[in-house]
Amino acid sequence: MFRACWLFVAAGFAAVAGEIVIESPRLRLAIGEDAAWRSVAETATGKELCAQGKKAALGSVRVQDRTCQANRAERKGEQLAVAFAGCDTRLVYAVKAEADWILFRLERIEGTRPSHATLLSLPVTIAEHVGHRLGGAWNGEFAICLMAANLQTQCSAQRRGDAAELSATTQDAPGPKLEGAAVALVACPTKELDAVLHKLAVACGLPRNDGKGTPSRLLPLARQSYWFLSFGEKDADKVVDLCKRSGFRQVMMGSGSWCRTVGHYTFNTAWYPEGVESLRRTVAKLHGAGILVGMHCFASKVSKTDAYVTPVPDRRFWVDMSGALAADIGANDEVIRTSSDLREWPGSPVAKQKTWEGGVVKHQEVIIDDEIIRYKSIGPEAKFDSFLGCERGAWGTRKAEHKAGAACRHYGVDGCINGYIIDQETTLLDETTSRLAEVFNTCGFDMVYFDGGEDVDRRRFNHYVTKFQAAAMAKFTKRPIIHMGTIMTHGLIHSFTRSGTVDTYLNTLYGHIIAGGKVETWPTVKSHIDRSVAYMQSVGEDRIPGELGWFGIWPKGKNTDGLQLDEIEYLMCKSLAHDAPISLQTSFGQMDSHPLTPGILEVAKAYEELRLSGKMPAEARRRLREKGRDFVLDHLKGQPDVVEVKAVAEVGGDRDLRAMAGWHGAGTVVTLWHSKGREGELILADDVRDFRGLRLLDVQGREMKRAATSGRIAVPFGAKRTTLLFGGGPEHWVRELLAKAQIELHKPRALWLQAEDAARIVGTMAKGSAAGVKEEGAFGDVVLCTARPNREKPEESFCEYRVEIPHEGRWTLWARVRYPSGSDESFGIAPVGEKVTLDGDQVLGNCGVNEKRWHWTGRGGGVTSVPPGQPITFTLPKGPFVFRIYPREGGGTAALNPRLDCLCLSDGPGHVPADAEARQGLAGLTGGSQ
Numbered sequence: 001m002f003r004a005c006w007l008f009v010a011a012g013f014a015a016v017a018g019e020i021v022i023e024s025p026r027l028r029l030a031i032g033e034d035a036a037w038r039s040v041a042e043t044a045t046g047k048e049l050c051a052q053g054k055k056a057a058l059g060s061v062r063v064q065d066r067t068c069q070a071n072r073a074e075r076k077g078e079q080l081a082v083a084f085a086g087c088d089t090r091l092v093y094a095v096k097a098e099a100d101w102i103l104f105r106l107e108r109i110e111g112t113r114p115s116h117a118t119l120l121s122l123p124v125t126i127a128e129h130v131g132h133r134l135g136g137a138w139n140g141e142f143a144i145c146l147m148a149a150n151l152q153t154q155c156s157a158q159r160r161g162d163a164a165e166l167s168a169t170t171q172d173a174p175g176p177k178l179e180g181a182a183v184a185l186v187a188c189p190t191k192e193l194d195a196v197l198h199k200l201a202v203a204c205g206l207p208r209n210d211g212k213g214t215p216s217r218l219l220p221l222a223r224q225s226y227w228f229l230s231f232g233e234k235d236a237d238k239v240v241d242l243c244k245r246s247g248f249r250q251v252m253m254g255s256g257s258w259c260r261t262v263g264h265y266t267f268n269t270a271w272y273p274e275g276v277e278s279l280r281r282t283v284a285k286l287h288g289a290g291i292l293v294g295m296h297c298f299a300s301k302v303s304k305t306d307a308y309v310t311p312v313p314d315r316r317f318w319v320d321m322s323g324a325l326a327a328d329i330g331a332n333d334e335v336i337r338t339s340s341d342l343r344e345w346p347g348s349p350v351a352k353q354k355t356w357e358g359g360v361v362k363h364q365e366v367i368i369d370d371e372i373i374r375y376k377s378i379g380p381e382a383k384f385d386s387f388l389g390c391e392r393g394a395w396g397t398r399k400a401e402h403k404a405g406a407a408c409r410h411y412g413v414d415g416c417i418n419g420y421i422i423d424q425e426t427t428l429l430d431e432t433t434s435r436l437a438e439v440f441n442t443c444g445f446d447m448v449y450f451d452g453g454e455d456v457d458r459r460r461f462n463h464y465v466t467k468f469q470a471a472a473m474a475k476f477t478k479r480p481i482i483h484m485g486t487i488m489t490h491g492l493i494h495s496f497t498r499s500g501t502v503d504t505y506l507n508t509l510y511g512h513i514i515a516g517g518k519v520e521t522w523p524t525v526k527s528h529i530d531r532s533v534a535y536m537q538s539v540g541e542d543r544i545p546g547e548l549g550w551f552g553i554w555p556k557g558k559n560t561d562g563l564q565l566d567e568i569e570y571l572m573c574k575s576l577a578h579d580a581p582i583s584l585q586t587s588f589g590q591m592d593s594h595p596l597t598p599g600i601l602e603v604a605k606a607y608e609e610l611r612l613s614g615k616m617p618a619e620a621r622r623r624l625r626e627k628g629r630d631f632v633l634d635h636l637k638g639q640p641d642v643v644e645v646k647a648v649a650e651v652g653g654d655r656d657l658r659a660m661a662g663w664h665g666a667g668t669v670v671t672l673w674h675s676k677g678r679e680g681e682l683i684l685a686d687d688v689r690d691f692r693g694l695r696l697l698d699v700q701g702r703e704m705k706r707a708a709t710s711g712r713i714a715v716p717f718g719a720k721r722t723t724l725l726f727g728g729g730p731e732h733w734v735r736e737l738l739a740k741a742q743i744e745l746h747k748p749r750a751l752w753l754q755a756e757d758a759a760r761i762v763g764t765m766a767k768g769s770a771a772g773v774k775e776e777g778a779f780g781d782v783v784l785c786t787a788r789p790n791r792e793k794p795e796e797s798f799c800e801y802r803v804e805i806p807h808e809g810r811w812t813l814w815a816r817v818r819y820p821s822g823s824d825e826s827f828g829i830a831p832v833g834e835k836v837t838l839d840g841d842q843v844l845g846n847c848g849v850n851e852k853r854w855h856w857t858g859r860g861g862g863v864t865s866v867p868p869g870q871p872i873t874f875t876l877p878k879g880p881f882v883f884r885i886y887p888r889e890g891g892g893t894a895a896l897n898p899r900l901d902c903l904c905l906s907d908g909p910g911h912v913p914a915d916a917e918a919r920q921g922l923a924g925l926t927g928g929s930q
Contacts, residue, residue, distance in 0.1 A: 020075050024097035027187045031058060035070035035082050037122065042142070042187070049144055049187065051123035051163035059121050061114035063087045079107065089114055098184075098203075100196045103149060105182040106170075116171040119153065119183050120146055127164045130157050131542035135490050136186070137164035138543075143193045148490055149182035149204045151470065154462045155490045174425055175460050175467075194218060194543070201494035207470040208494040211480035216497040221292065221482055222545045225575075225608055226250035226447075228296065228585035230257035232271030233278045234835070238588060240289045245598075246584075247605035247612075250482070251286065252294030252449055255417075262417055263302035263309075265435050270837050280443045287444070294447025294482060295440055299433055300456050300468040301419040308428070309420060310396035312370050313411075316426035318457050321345055321410035325368065326385070331399040336366070336373070336387040338408055345410060348378035355516040357455075358415020365394065367409040372397045414455040421455050424464050429471055437475030444478065449501075450485035466491035488544065498545040500536040504552035504585050506560065522559055525567040530627055533574050540578075548575055549583025555594035555870055556676070556910075565673045565721050566630060566647070566660055568600045572607035573631050573642070576616055577624035582608075589841040592873040593859075595677025595810075595909030599720035606633060606699045610640055617641070632671050632723070634664055635701030643669050648735055652682060652743040657717065659738055661731060667693075668734040670724040677719035677909030680745040684713040684737060693727030714744075719909060748908020751803055752921040755900045756781035758885075763797025764790075765887060771894045775818065775901070777854050779922055782899040785887030789897070794828060794836045798884040803905060805876045812871045814856050814913050816901040817845055821891050824848030824863045825898045828886035829872065838888050844872065845888075845898065854901065856913055868912050881905075 019038055022029040030038035035058045040050035050056070057069040061084050068084035075081075080093045088111035096103045104120060128139035135155030136145025146155045146166040152175075155168045168183035184204070188196050198215055201208040209216045216222060225248045231239055239251055258279055260266045272278035283293045308314045323340030344351050346363035356363050366373050366387055376389030393399035412421035422428050440448065450472070456464035466489045473483065473495055485492070488499040502508065505528045529548070536546030551571055556562040575582050584604070591597040610616055610633075620642050624631055631642040645662035648670070656678070661670045672682065694713065696704040699721050706715060715724060726734050756767050761783065768775055768782040775782050783799050790796065805811065819825040826845035828838035836842065847860030847867040860869035874881070890897035902922060904913045913921075 020073055020080065022095060022097060022102055024102050025099055027102060027185065029102065029185075031073050031080075033073055035059075035073040040122065040124070040144075040187075047142075049124050049126065049142075051125050051160075056123045057121065058082055059091070059118045060084065061087065061089050061091070061118070062116035063089055063112050063114045080104070081110075087114075088112055091117065091119075093119075100188060101147070101184040101186045101200060103182060103184050104168075105149070106179055109178060113172065114178070115173070116169065117178055117181070119168045119170060119181060120166075120185070121168075122146065122166045122185070123160065124164050124166060127159060127162055129541050130159045130164045132156055132158065132538070133488055133490050133544075134493060134542040135166060135168070137166070138190050138193065141190060142187070143190045144185075144187040145193075145197075147184045147186050147197065147200055147493075148206075149184050149200070150180065150206070151463065151466055151491050152176045152178075152181040153183050155183060171460060173460075174457060175463055197494065206494050207466075207473055207492060209473065209480055209483050209497065214480075215494065216480040216483060217544055219480060219497075221250075221480075222497045223579065223581055224248070224250050224292075224612070225547075225581040225604075226252055226292075226294065226549075226583050228252045228254065228449075228550050228583055230254035230587060232257060232268075233273070233282045234271075235588065236282050236285045239286060240291065242601075243289070243291050245601045245605065247608040248584075249290060250292040250294065250447065252296050252447060252583075255296045255298055255451065258295075259297070261303040261306035262298045262419055263306035263432055263435075265432075265439055266306070270835065276439060276442055279439070283443045283445060292446040292482070293444075294449060294484075295443075295445045296449045296451060297436060298414070298417055298419070298452050299436055299450055299472050300424075300452060300464075301414045301417065301421045302428075302432065303417055303419045304395050306419075308432075309372075311398065313367055313372055313395075313397060313420075314428065316423050316428035317411040317420040318423045319409045320412040320421075320457075323366075323408040325402055325404050325406045325408060327404045329402050331401050332392060334388075334390045334392075336368075336375070336390055336408075338385050338387075340385065340408065342378045342386070343384040345378055346413075347375065348384055349381075350384065351378075356415060357413075358418060360516060362415045362418050363413045365410070365413070367411060368402045368406050369400060370397060371400050371402070412455065412457070414452050416452055416455075421457070422468070424457065424467050429468060433468070433472040433475060436472055440472075441475075441477050445481070446478065447482035448472070448476070448484070453486035462489045462491065465489050470495070488539070488542070493542065493544070496544055498539075498547050498581070499542075500532070500539045500546035500580075501549050501583065502532055502535060504550050504554075506552060506554055506557075525563070526570050526628070529567075529571050529574060533578070533627075536578065536580050545580070546578070547581045547583055549581075550585035551582055553584060553586040553591050553594060553597060553600055555590060557870070561675055562594050562596065563600060564658065564675060565596060565599050565603060565671070566658065568603050569607075569632060569671075569721075570630060572603060573624045576607050576611045577621050579611060579621075587841075589859075592810075592841075592875070593870045595719050596673070596675075597719075599673060599677075599718075602699050602720055615640060630660060632660060632662070632669065633699060633701070634669060635697065640701075645669065645671065648738050650739045652738070652741045654743050657682070657743060661734055661738070663731045664725075667725060667727040668729050668731045670726070670734060670738070672715065672717050672722045672724060673720065674717050678745050678911075679716070679718040680743060681714040681716055682738075683742040683744060684715060685741075693729075695725040695727070697723040697725065699723070746908075748906050748911040749806065750908075750911075750913065750917070750921055751805075751905040752918065753801055753803060753903040753905075754780045754922060755783045755799070755902055757801075758783065758799035759802050759882075760798075760800040762800070765797045765799050765885075766894075768899065773894055773899075775899055777818075778899070778901045779816070779918060780901065782901050783885070784894060784899050785890060785897045786894045788892035789887035789889055791838055791888065794838050794886050794888075798886045799900075800832070800882065800884050801903065802880055802882045805878055805881050805905075807907070808876065808878045809907055810873055810909070811876050811881075811905050811907055812858070812873050812909070812911065813844075814858055814868065814871070814904045814906070815844055815885075816854060816856055816903075816913075816915075816918065818852065818854045818899045818901070819845075819850055819890075820852060820896050820899070822850060822852040824860065824865065825890050826860075826888045827898060827900060828888040830884055830886070831874070832882040832884060836884075836886065838886060841872075843888065844885065845869075854915075856904075871912075 375387035539546035848863035
């Protein structure tokens with residue numbers, strides 16, 4: 001029903017002369033002839049939803065850089081014509097009142113064509129929940145939203161004091177023109193909103209993702225936690241085991257693990273030897289274990305190593321800056337002058353943009369004809385019209401001469417994968433998403449994460465963030481799937497399953513630093529979690545499940561002690577409080593290097609299973625929401641509960657032994673662990689009688705044994721959380737007791753290997769004595785590479801070692817090495833039977849700060865790494881362990897290549913061997929092991 005109203009309308013409301021009334025079964029709209037809202041009321045109850053006290057214009061247009069507000073409205077049959085102050089523009093809408101919404105579609109434009117238009121702007125009284133991406137506001141009873149009816153339109157909502165402002169906008173370029181942009185005004189009881197939105201998505205053909213009519217965001221799979229890992233076909237069993245240990249039933253595969261180049265999506269055959277068949281088998285194997293499998297991917301960009309870039313760069317990338325040559329240039333010119341102002345190009349010292357994703361160097365490129373040219377800077381000073389220090393023929397393109405006036409193109413760069421951003425108004429997007437869908441559908445993935453959504457043409461940002469994901473999703477055949485991405489837009493609200501990811505704690509900080517930013521104050525892990533919680537809650541305002549991720553598991557390093565058990569418990573408490581899944585982004589190498597990984601997984605599993613069971617009392621969950629307060633699981637009453645705890649300042653005089661303590665109503669609860677995973681006992685007192693009521697529990701609430709010998713109580717500790725329950729003991733007394741306690745650490749078991757005692761020496765590897773090299777300070781004859789290390793054929797040269805492992809468990813390998821060059825050099829290490837890549841977890845050494853001296857090393861990260869770097873760990877069964885040491889990098893001669901003196905395998909987490917210890921251990925060697 002749509003009419004100008006001069007008398008009383010059918011619903012019984014008094015009409016004001018000159019109003020235009022639009023009525024549906026759910027809403028009655030009244031618009032003045034001045035194009036201002038008069039009323040937006042529920043049809044059934046007459047309750048007013050339009051915020052009063054302000055004259056709110058229906059919409060606005062942008063004409064010649066001026067914003068013009070709507071000031072006249074006129075009914076034309078079933079159309080609404082709107083004029084604007086200060087210009088001759090008129091927008092003519094077709095208006096249709098449906099059962100659950102009122103649809104406005106821009107039919108035509110009269111007068112001056114605007115560049116942008118706010119089709120509708122509506123202030124509403126409901127403001128308890130305001131969904132910015134949803135484009136709506138809601139409370140426990142009623143909801144009202146502006147919902148885009150096609151991808152031309154972008155809707156949003158903002159809180160304005162005690163009201164909310166809903167708006168629907170569109171623009172004329174780039175992309176689709178203004179005509180046809182459409183928006184639906186939806187209003188209904190909140191309990192019906194999800195069903196109405198799904199009905200709208202079906203009616204308008206919007207991107208959606210549902211299972212038997214239920215949007216994926218409402219399915220149980222949206223609330224399940226997941227792993228974000230890079231792994232190959234050979235790692236499938238490890239993934240299954242990890243899911244069992246954590247209680248997670250979903251895993252997402254990092255893009256780099258399966259994909260070598262983005263664009264053509266060529267395969268990483270080092271990890272998936274048979275390409276798509278290997279990937280399909282891996283997904284099927286995980287499915288067989290009841291695990292949903294996700295594809296992490298990039299779909300808005302193309303790697304610079306892909307065939308779309310090299311040897312001839314495609315012309316269908318987004319050109320975000322451009323210029324022109326001032327004169328002809330030769331194929332080897334290193335200074336290239338333009339007739340353009342380059343002061344805002346990356347590398348310019350006066351550019352307004354100060355941070356560049358991945359570092360500014362990745363952005364310092366110009367494309368002229370079919371040649372990519374890297375440049376070092378923009379100059380000269382004051383002119384800023386030239387590319388200086390040019391490297392010609394970059395990325396495998398051909399050096400060439402270029403004529404004056406030739407276009408100098410700068411493609412939008414993604415610094416994450418180091419790629420170029422697709423111009424989505426070209427056919428390239430269809431080509432790349434078709435290839436991506438081919439892989440996705442063939443392998444039967446259940447989940448997708450579109451990363452790098454921020455890397456699109458910013459002139460119509462939300463439209464292009466939506467478009468590339470919608471293009472790919474339309475080609476994925478499985479439904480429902482779990483749809484996630486860096487940015488959730490209004491246009492994807494019917495398709496997204498969950499949202500709220502932020503980068504890991506360390507990646508967030510280091511990424512900011514690499515981009516050119518500064519970190520004045522190093523934030524705590526718990527403050528990082530609090531920010532994740534705030535983001536997750538904002539997503540909830542859009543009625544989309546939020547997650548707490550991506551959260552990392554990382555070992556000790558610069559500025560961090562490694563993830564600690566109180567930090568993972570803080571995260572899991574917030575997960576339980578909000579019924580929000582978590583996601584853990586890490587690697588097997590990081591987990592193996594961190595001695596607390598077993599304890600971290602144990603805590604994660606306890607909370608994940610509890611959350612999914614729904615057994616946690618609502619009052620306990622409410623308490624867990626409190627920011628900055630620590631809680632631990634408590635099973636004292638036979639059912640799960642939580643106790644607030646605070647850190648114990650000192651335990652036995654050792655800061656590496658950590659404890660949290662709190663009062664549970666009938667005594668004190670303490671959680672205890674060693675920050676470096678060392679095992680031992682905490683000796684509490686000399687009188688056993690004081691501790692007859694002491695109980696020890698694991699994180700699941702199961703009883704653990706405690707030792708009492710010679711009148712002393714010995715409480716075991718290590719890499720997992722031990723819970724102590726002191727019945728009746730006041731908290732201050734327990735804290736004093738912990739401070740006075742004694743610590744007895746277990747001595748680690750060490751196995752020593754002299755480098756010269758290799759079972760086999762093959763290829764260019766040799767003993768120092770055979771190569772004429774004698775090393776002062778070595779414990780025996782060293783081994784080294786006598787030629788330049790060949791990374792292309794690593795298996796042709798190695799030293800093979802065999803050692804008998806006395807018990808099953810986690811073993812850490814350290815090597816005593818020296819680099820004559822003093823640089824960041826390295827060996828490679830791999831167990832026999834493992835594919836040799838000499839990358840990632842197979843690097844041994846690479847600590848650059850070594851001063852040419854003998855030093856103990858695990859795995860470093862380059863020139864700035866200080867020995868010993870990160871530990872190299874293996875989970876090994878009892879029995880023989882055979883591994884090989886490979887040459888990886890060096891000066892290229894026996895005089896300059898790295899030297900290996902001896903090796904140590906230790907079962908002590910955090911144990912780094914010292915020279916004195918090594919001398920003693922090597923002195924007792926028999927047959928190569930101890």
